[in-house]
Amino acid sequence: MKMHKFLLLALACTWSLGASAQWQWIDKDGRKVFSDRAPPLDIPEKSILKQPGGNLGTSAAAKPVQPADSSEPGAAATPPTPKLPASTAGSGKDKELEEKKAQAEAAEAAKKKAEDEKIAKAKADNCTRARQAKATFESGRLITHSNAKGERVFLDDATRAAESKRIDGIIATDCAR
Known part of the structure:
Protein backbone atom coordinates (compact mmCIF):
# COMPACT_ATOMS: atom_id res chain seq x y z
CA MET A 1 0.00 0.00 0.00
CA LYS A 2 2.84 2.39 0.83
CA MET A 3 4.52 1.58 -2.48
CA HIS A 4 1.38 2.61 -4.37
CA LYS A 5 1.26 5.94 -2.53
CA PHE A 6 4.95 6.50 -3.22
CA LEU A 7 4.52 5.79 -6.95
CA LEU A 8 1.50 8.09 -7.10
CA LEU A 9 3.46 10.87 -5.40
CA ALA A 10 6.40 10.37 -7.78
CA LEU A 11 4.07 10.48 -10.77
CA ALA A 12 2.44 13.68 -9.52
CA CYS A 13 5.83 15.32 -9.01
CA THR A 14 7.11 14.42 -12.47
CA TRP A 15 3.84 15.39 -14.08
CA SER A 16 4.09 18.90 -12.67
CA LEU A 17 7.54 19.37 -14.18
CA GLY A 18 5.91 19.88 -17.57
CA ALA A 19 4.17 22.95 -16.23
CA SER A 20 7.50 24.59 -15.40
CA ALA A 21 8.48 24.68 -19.10
CA GLN A 22 6.85 28.06 -19.58
CA TRP A 23 7.92 31.25 -21.30
CA GLN A 24 7.13 34.62 -19.84
CA TRP A 25 7.72 37.98 -21.52
CA ILE A 26 6.33 41.49 -21.78
CA ASP A 27 4.74 42.24 -25.14
CA LYS A 28 4.85 45.51 -27.07
CA ASP A 29 1.72 46.74 -25.22
CA GLY A 30 3.35 46.21 -21.81
CA ARG A 31 1.29 43.14 -20.85
CA LYS A 32 2.83 39.99 -19.38
CA VAL A 33 2.47 37.01 -21.69
CA PHE A 34 2.71 33.40 -20.51
CA SER A 35 3.19 30.67 -23.10
CA ASP A 36 4.64 27.25 -23.70
CA ARG A 37 6.21 28.55 -26.92
CA ALA A 38 9.06 30.96 -27.45
CA PRO A 39 8.15 34.62 -27.93
CA PRO A 40 8.09 36.12 -31.44
CA LEU A 41 11.36 37.36 -32.89
CA ASP A 42 10.31 41.01 -32.55
CA ILE A 43 10.34 40.74 -28.72
CA PRO A 44 13.66 42.15 -27.40
CA GLU A 45 15.77 39.94 -25.18
CA LYS A 46 15.39 42.30 -22.23
CA SER A 47 11.61 41.77 -22.30
CA ILE A 48 11.91 38.01 -21.80
CA LEU A 49 11.32 37.39 -18.10
CA LYS A 50 11.39 33.59 -17.94
CA GLN A 51 12.07 30.67 -20.22
CA PRO A 52 12.33 26.91 -19.81
CA GLY A 53 15.52 25.86 -18.10
CA GLY A 54 15.73 29.10 -16.15
CA ASN A 55 18.27 30.75 -18.49
CA LEU A 56 17.26 34.15 -19.71
CA GLY A 57 17.96 35.14 -23.28
CA THR A 58 20.25 32.22 -24.20
CA SER A 59 17.85 30.18 -26.31
CA ALA A 60 18.31 30.19 -30.05
CA ALA A 61 14.55 30.29 -30.46
CA ALA A 62 14.29 33.42 -28.35
CA LYS A 63 16.81 35.54 -30.23
CA PRO A 64 17.75 35.65 -33.90
CA VAL A 65 21.17 34.53 -35.08
CA GLN A 66 23.51 37.52 -35.26
CA PRO A 67 26.00 37.69 -38.13
CA ALA A 68 29.62 37.50 -37.07
CA ASP A 69 31.47 40.80 -37.16
CA SER A 70 34.25 40.66 -39.74
CA SER A 71 36.44 42.92 -37.62
CA GLU A 72 36.88 40.19 -35.01
CA PRO A 73 39.90 37.99 -35.59
CA GLY A 74 39.05 34.46 -36.65
CA ALA A 75 35.38 35.22 -37.22
CA ALA A 76 33.92 33.92 -40.44
CA ALA A 77 31.58 36.22 -42.27
CA THR A 78 28.15 34.65 -42.44
CA PRO A 79 25.41 36.06 -44.59
CA PRO A 80 22.72 37.82 -42.57
CA THR A 81 19.52 35.88 -42.21
CA PRO A 82 16.58 37.63 -43.80
CA LYS A 83 14.28 38.94 -41.10
CA LEU A 84 10.59 38.70 -41.82
CA PRO A 85 8.46 41.73 -41.06
CA ALA A 86 6.44 41.44 -37.88
CA SER A 87 3.18 41.40 -39.82
CA THR A 88 4.08 38.27 -41.82
CA ALA A 89 5.84 36.29 -39.09
CA GLY A 90 3.28 33.73 -37.96
CA SER A 91 0.51 35.64 -39.70
CA GLY A 92 -1.48 32.46 -40.43
CA LYS A 93 -1.95 31.68 -36.78
CA ASP A 94 -2.59 35.33 -35.95
CA LYS A 95 -5.30 35.55 -38.59
CA GLU A 96 -6.92 32.35 -37.36
CA LEU A 97 -6.78 33.61 -33.79
CA GLU A 98 -8.24 36.97 -34.78
CA GLU A 99 -11.00 35.26 -36.78
CA LYS A 100 -11.87 33.01 -33.85
CA LYS A 101 -11.80 36.00 -31.53
CA ALA A 102 -14.06 37.98 -33.88
CA GLN A 103 -16.46 35.03 -34.14
CA ALA A 104 -16.54 34.68 -30.35
CA GLU A 105 -17.21 38.40 -29.96
Whole structure:
Protein backbone atom coordinates (compact mmCIF):
# COMPACT_ATOMS: atom_id res chain seq x y z
CA MET A 1 0.00 0.00 0.00
CA LYS A 2 2.84 2.39 0.83
CA MET A 3 4.52 1.58 -2.48
CA HIS A 4 1.38 2.61 -4.37
CA LYS A 5 1.26 5.94 -2.53
CA PHE A 6 4.95 6.50 -3.22
CA LEU A 7 4.52 5.79 -6.95
CA LEU A 8 1.50 8.09 -7.10
CA LEU A 9 3.46 10.87 -5.40
CA ALA A 10 6.40 10.37 -7.78
CA LEU A 11 4.07 10.48 -10.77
CA ALA A 12 2.44 13.68 -9.52
CA CYS A 13 5.83 15.32 -9.01
CA THR A 14 7.11 14.42 -12.47
CA TRP A 15 3.84 15.39 -14.08
CA SER A 16 4.09 18.90 -12.67
CA LEU A 17 7.54 19.37 -14.18
CA GLY A 18 5.91 19.88 -17.57
CA ALA A 19 4.17 22.95 -16.23
CA SER A 20 7.50 24.59 -15.40
CA ALA A 21 8.48 24.68 -19.10
CA GLN A 22 6.85 28.06 -19.58
CA TRP A 23 7.92 31.25 -21.30
CA GLN A 24 7.13 34.62 -19.84
CA TRP A 25 7.72 37.98 -21.52
CA ILE A 26 6.33 41.49 -21.78
CA ASP A 27 4.74 42.24 -25.14
CA LYS A 28 4.85 45.51 -27.07
CA ASP A 29 1.72 46.74 -25.22
CA GLY A 30 3.35 46.21 -21.81
CA ARG A 31 1.29 43.14 -20.85
CA LYS A 32 2.83 39.99 -19.38
CA VAL A 33 2.47 37.01 -21.69
CA PHE A 34 2.71 33.40 -20.51
CA SER A 35 3.19 30.67 -23.10
CA ASP A 36 4.64 27.25 -23.70
CA ARG A 37 6.21 28.55 -26.92
CA ALA A 38 9.06 30.96 -27.45
CA PRO A 39 8.15 34.62 -27.93
CA PRO A 40 8.09 36.12 -31.44
CA LEU A 41 11.36 37.36 -32.89
CA ASP A 42 10.31 41.01 -32.55
CA ILE A 43 10.34 40.74 -28.72
CA PRO A 44 13.66 42.15 -27.40
CA GLU A 45 15.77 39.94 -25.18
CA LYS A 46 15.39 42.30 -22.23
CA SER A 47 11.61 41.77 -22.30
CA ILE A 48 11.91 38.01 -21.80
CA LEU A 49 11.32 37.39 -18.10
CA LYS A 50 11.39 33.59 -17.94
CA GLN A 51 12.07 30.67 -20.22
CA PRO A 52 12.33 26.91 -19.81
CA GLY A 53 15.52 25.86 -18.10
CA GLY A 54 15.73 29.10 -16.15
CA ASN A 55 18.27 30.75 -18.49
CA LEU A 56 17.26 34.15 -19.71
CA GLY A 57 17.96 35.14 -23.28
CA THR A 58 20.25 32.22 -24.20
CA SER A 59 17.85 30.18 -26.31
CA ALA A 60 18.31 30.19 -30.05
CA ALA A 61 14.55 30.29 -30.46
CA ALA A 62 14.29 33.42 -28.35
CA LYS A 63 16.81 35.54 -30.23
CA PRO A 64 17.75 35.65 -33.90
CA VAL A 65 21.17 34.53 -35.08
CA GLN A 66 23.51 37.52 -35.26
CA PRO A 67 26.00 37.69 -38.13
CA ALA A 68 29.62 37.50 -37.07
CA ASP A 69 31.47 40.80 -37.16
CA SER A 70 34.25 40.66 -39.74
CA SER A 71 36.44 42.92 -37.62
CA GLU A 72 36.88 40.19 -35.01
CA PRO A 73 39.90 37.99 -35.59
CA GLY A 74 39.05 34.46 -36.65
CA ALA A 75 35.38 35.22 -37.22
CA ALA A 76 33.92 33.92 -40.44
CA ALA A 77 31.58 36.22 -42.27
CA THR A 78 28.15 34.65 -42.44
CA PRO A 79 25.41 36.06 -44.59
CA PRO A 80 22.72 37.82 -42.57
CA THR A 81 19.52 35.88 -42.21
CA PRO A 82 16.58 37.63 -43.80
CA LYS A 83 14.28 38.94 -41.10
CA LEU A 84 10.59 38.70 -41.82
CA PRO A 85 8.46 41.73 -41.06
CA ALA A 86 6.44 41.44 -37.88
CA SER A 87 3.18 41.40 -39.82
CA THR A 88 4.08 38.27 -41.82
CA ALA A 89 5.84 36.29 -39.09
CA GLY A 90 3.28 33.73 -37.96
CA SER A 91 0.51 35.64 -39.70
CA GLY A 92 -1.48 32.46 -40.43
CA LYS A 93 -1.95 31.68 -36.78
CA ASP A 94 -2.59 35.33 -35.95
CA LYS A 95 -5.30 35.55 -38.59
CA GLU A 96 -6.92 32.35 -37.36
CA LEU A 97 -6.78 33.61 -33.79
CA GLU A 98 -8.24 36.97 -34.78
CA GLU A 99 -11.00 35.26 -36.78
CA LYS A 100 -11.87 33.01 -33.85
CA LYS A 101 -11.80 36.00 -31.53
CA ALA A 102 -14.06 37.98 -33.88
CA GLN A 103 -16.46 35.03 -34.14
CA ALA A 104 -16.54 34.68 -30.35
CA GLU A 105 -17.21 38.40 -29.96
CA ALA A 106 -19.97 38.26 -32.58
CA ALA A 107 -21.56 35.27 -30.84
CA GLU A 108 -21.34 37.06 -27.49
CA ALA A 109 -22.89 40.20 -29.02
CA ALA A 110 -25.72 38.13 -30.56
CA LYS A 111 -26.32 36.39 -27.23
CA LYS A 112 -26.41 39.74 -25.41
CA LYS A 113 -28.76 41.18 -28.04
CA ALA A 114 -31.11 38.21 -27.72
CA GLU A 115 -31.05 38.55 -23.92
CA ASP A 116 -31.76 42.29 -24.17
CA GLU A 117 -34.66 41.61 -26.57
CA LYS A 118 -36.05 39.00 -24.18
CA ILE A 119 -35.87 41.46 -21.27
CA ALA A 120 -37.45 44.22 -23.37
CA LYS A 121 -40.31 41.90 -24.37
CA ALA A 122 -40.91 40.89 -20.75
CA LYS A 123 -40.93 44.55 -19.69
CA ALA A 124 -43.39 45.40 -22.48
CA ASP A 125 -45.69 42.56 -21.36
CA ASN A 126 -45.44 43.70 -17.72
CA CYS A 127 -46.17 47.26 -18.78
CA THR A 128 -49.28 46.22 -20.73
CA ARG A 129 -50.62 44.13 -17.84
CA ALA A 130 -49.87 46.86 -15.30
CA ARG A 131 -51.69 49.49 -17.38
CA GLN A 132 -54.71 47.20 -17.72
CA ALA A 133 -54.70 46.61 -13.96
CA LYS A 134 -54.38 50.34 -13.32
CA ALA A 135 -57.38 51.01 -15.57
CA THR A 136 -59.35 48.36 -13.69
CA PHE A 137 -58.44 49.89 -10.30
CA GLU A 138 -59.34 53.40 -11.49
CA SER A 139 -62.72 52.28 -12.86
CA GLY A 140 -64.08 51.98 -9.34
CA ARG A 141 -65.38 48.43 -9.77
CA LEU A 142 -65.20 46.02 -6.88
CA ILE A 143 -62.15 43.79 -7.15
CA THR A 144 -61.75 40.38 -5.56
CA HIS A 145 -58.78 38.19 -4.83
CA SER A 146 -58.26 34.80 -3.20
CA ASN A 147 -57.06 34.66 0.40
CA ALA A 148 -54.82 31.98 1.95
CA LYS A 149 -57.80 29.63 2.39
CA GLY A 150 -58.73 29.99 -1.29
CA GLU A 151 -61.84 32.04 -0.56
CA ARG A 152 -62.74 35.02 -2.74
CA VAL A 153 -62.74 38.29 -0.82
CA PHE A 154 -63.24 41.90 -1.89
CA LEU A 155 -60.33 44.31 -1.59
CA ASP A 156 -60.76 46.91 1.14
CA ASP A 157 -59.61 50.52 0.62
CA ALA A 158 -56.18 50.01 2.26
CA THR A 159 -55.39 46.91 0.22
CA ARG A 160 -56.70 48.61 -2.92
CA ALA A 161 -54.43 51.64 -2.29
CA ALA A 162 -51.41 49.41 -1.63
CA GLU A 163 -52.04 47.41 -4.82
CA SER A 164 -52.50 50.61 -6.81
CA LYS A 165 -49.18 51.92 -5.49
CA ARG A 166 -47.47 48.65 -6.44
CA ILE A 167 -48.92 48.86 -9.96
CA ASP A 168 -47.71 52.47 -10.25
CA GLY A 169 -44.18 51.26 -9.37
CA ILE A 170 -44.32 48.59 -12.08
CA ILE A 171 -45.51 51.16 -14.63
CA ALA A 172 -42.69 53.52 -13.61
CA THR A 173 -39.98 50.87 -14.07
CA ASP A 174 -41.27 48.81 -17.03
CA CYS A 175 -43.03 51.47 -19.09
CA ALA A 176 -40.25 54.07 -18.99
CA ARG A 177 -38.44 54.21 -22.34
